[in-house]
Amino acid sequence: MNHIPQHNVNQRLTKKKPYVKKYGVFSGFTAWIVDGAYIRENIDEEFTNFGQHYEFRFIPKREFWIDKEYAPGEEKYFIDHLLVEYRLMEQGIPYRIAHKRAVRIGRKERMKSRRAKTLAGLNKKNVIAKIHKRLLKMYSKGAAIWIVNSELVRDTYDMDFTEGGHDKVYSFIPKGEVWIDDDIGPRERAFVLLHELHERYLMSKGWTYDSAHRSASAIEYQCRKHPALLKKCLAAEVKKNALLITVHATRF
Structure with missing residues (x-):
């Protein structure tokens, strides 16, 4: 799920929420582990794995926020990315350009890892098999819904992959599949799936x-604010995706 920078969010924050714990200080920046679910439900649903002030204005300057649901071991990549992105945007470089430069540097660092080198030697079918973790059978009516190893996805295909994605957006996702980031906790999983199926x-x-994406963000936001709607809305999206197969079959 790609996110769009938010520039007009005014939100008073305390060190209680959404802060979880201080991770460390890096080149004068304080990195905090934060409650991403709280942020998405109460401040900005577009917040993903990490962020900095010039992308999300509610984050104080010289702070980096990392969602507590991240995969352990990825912190160094997130911080490298944020250092580049922050400094470029501080100089007036637009977000999209700063983000691309940060991604290139992060990709280079990830490719140095032993895991990335091992995956590079496998064919796509074997890579996908390693990425797949668990099929969510109860939702896999029109598309196969997989919990995936998101760190492997970022190491192998796309550093921006976070929360979820599907075959209509990402060319590396097999046809008829929706992938859900394994960093997303059970409490948030249904909201992300709702977004991806609707989109x-x-x-x-x-x-x-x-x-x-805008339409999916709107329905996700509505359900986050009114959780009682989630079950019905998600069932409707599962059914609509199942109908896509029926329509395709009748045409041929």
Whole structure:
């Protein structure tokens, strides 16, 4: 799920929420482990694995926030990314350019890892088999819903992969699959799946990614604010994705 920088969020924060613990100080920046679920439910649903002030204005200057649901061992990559991105944006470089430069540097560092070198020698089928962790059978009616090893996805395919994705957005995801980040805790998983299924259905109907993403973010936000709606909305999206297979079959 890609995110769009938020520039007009004014939110008073305390060291109690969303802060969880201080991770360390790096080149004059304080890195905090934070409660990402709390942030997405109460401040900005677009917050993902990590962020800094010039991307998310509610984060104080010279602080880096890392979601507590991250995969252990990735912190160094997140911090390297944030250091580059922050310093470029502080100089007035637009987010998209700063982000791309940070991704390139992060990708280079990730490729130095032993795991990345091992995966590079495998064919795609074997890589996908390692990425797949668990099939969510109860939701896999029209698309196969997989919990995936998100660190492997970021090491191998896309450093920006976070929360979830599907075959209509990511070319490396096999046809008919939706991937859910294993960093996402059970409490948030259904909200992310709702977003991905809604977005996938609309894109299957010809919507652009940007339009489908905005619509998916809106329904996700509504359900986060009114959790009682989630079960019904998610069931509807599962059903709509199942109908895509039926429609395709009748055409042929």
